[in-house]
Amino acid sequence: MSSGDPGNVxxxxxxxxxxxxxSDESKEHSRQVIDEMESGEADDSGDYDPREKSAQSTGRTRGGETEIDDSGKETNxxxxxxxxxxxxxxTxxxxxxxxxxVLEDNGVKVD
Known part of the structure; x- marks a missing residue:
């Protein structure tokens, strides 16, 4: 099952x-997912984190992981x-x- 925002799913x-x-097959799958989610049968841990979703959707990573600061903003x-x-x-x-x-404090060379 998708790990996105349940409402969006x-x-x-x-x-x-x-x-x-x-396709009919795709529509049947969607019906099943909707039924499972609405009945509570879906494996939904309830730990949806929009910051996590944002990081995943951008595809921007450093060393395999997207850097996100405490306020939820992507460092890059x-x-x-x-x-x-x-x-x-x-400016x-x-x-x-x-x-x-700020750039120098974060190890970015400034010309």
Whole structure:
């Protein structure tokens, strides 16, 4: 069974049932999944974590695992924002200095 958000899983299967381009076999599978989830028979541990889903969906990894900080943000995206700050002509010198410090603190070489 999918480990995604249970609400999204059910919505996806319901959409499959209404899609004229999907096979009867696929629709039967969707009916079974919906029935299992609605009856509580599904193997659902209830430990859905949206941060985990976000990390999985991006495919961005370092050493096989996506780095996520305590606030749920992906480290590489946050650092990318700071890199962009350094190249933005509209950014103040103060903001660029802060971005440079954050990048250096995280081991990113700054030109």
């Amino acid at each position: 059910i919505r996806g299967h319901k959409a499959n049932l209404k899609n004229p381009n999907t 995206r946050v650092l990318g924002g700071y890199r962009a700050t350094l190249h933005n002509k509209s 103040s010198a103060e903001a660029k200095e802060h971005a440079r410090e």
